[in-house]
Amino acid sequence: MTETTLTAIRASDEHAARLAEFSDHYADIQRRRAALDAEEARLLARSAAYADAFADATVPAIFPPAERQALSRRSTCAALAMATRTPEQTVQRATNDAERLVNDAPAVLESLEAGRISARHAQTIIDHLSDVPTAGRAAFLAEVLPVAEESTNANLRRRARVLRERLHPESITARARRSEADRRVEFEPAADGMAWVHLFTTAPIAQGIIERVEAAAAESRSAGDTRTCAQLQADALAALALTGVTPDDVASSPVLPHPIEVQEHIKPTVQITVPALSMAGVSDAPAMLDGYGPIDPETAARIAVNAPSFTRILVQPETGAVLSVGRSQYRVPADLQRAVRLRDGTCRAPGCGRRARACDLDHSVAWEDGGTTEVGNLACLCRHHHRMKHLPGWNLDHGPGGVLEWTTPDGKHHRTEPDPAPF
16 A cells, blocks of 8 residues: 555545544534523423413503413513513514424424424424324324434425324315415515515415516517516516506507616605705715615605605704704604604514504603603603503613614613614
């Protein structure tokens, strides 16, 4: 055996040993993470049980029993969310999942605790378990848990879906009809002036939409359009949604309209904050579209031209001070309400992002306790946090400049401040 061969063998052995070190360490980290996830599930399940047990003692009797329990749970979840800077809905969903895991699938929880499966495996199992009839749950768990302990989560999802279908007593037709009630559209902001629109609908409708935009994109492409297929499909869907026009509708023009042309058809009630110098055309500072964030001034101007109801908020570029709110152009309640909503932007509870325009205007010091109706005593609170603020253990102090100091039932303090002017 040559020296070169021996060197290669030694290098290979060292490489294998180092890879083994990495893989063993990585696997150990995953096991410890799984054990922590199991510990979290047990804690959340206990917190829910505690909230239920003490609902009558912590929520005023003016609420009916079922509502007292719900408010007690939401209050507990809110305290946990604020302590960890986590969205409340995330904590609520995690608590519901934890209860199912602890109460309905203890063997899965034990496997998670031992590090034999991950939290994703456990989530997949309980998601499918909720639709399995009680009589078939033991058989379902007995079959899917071994799969989870020896395969990827993707494979587990496939196997669980097939098994769930086999065990489900209700026909897929009945389930599909019930699921159809959940159809909806969701808006998700993205970076650089872009955004996602998610449509949740029946599979045939979704497939029909895809086929139509693909056909429209292909026709436009064959007519010489140089946009990519992905761009053409996106533009086809935008044209269909906003104008009802695709190449199928206009035989004389197979080329799809450009997004700039489609924007001409947007006639929203919008609120755009624009730097004064940008409106004058001597600055390219971004505008702020309510509910989204920064957009380029040119796009803001195009949308504003077509808005029948529009608030143009001018701010001084050096200080950010509000110069004008264009009262004559936007249908709004009283000036005071507009000023508070403009200042707050969203619900002022820690971690809540509900838009100010969908919130209640709350007197921080109640009117019946001598509170005044002024900017310094008003804050935007969503209906949920407005009600929660009045539960025992919760306290809100309103400081100068719109600073809110929250105290939660666990004695922790949280501070929220209005967002600064964006420019």
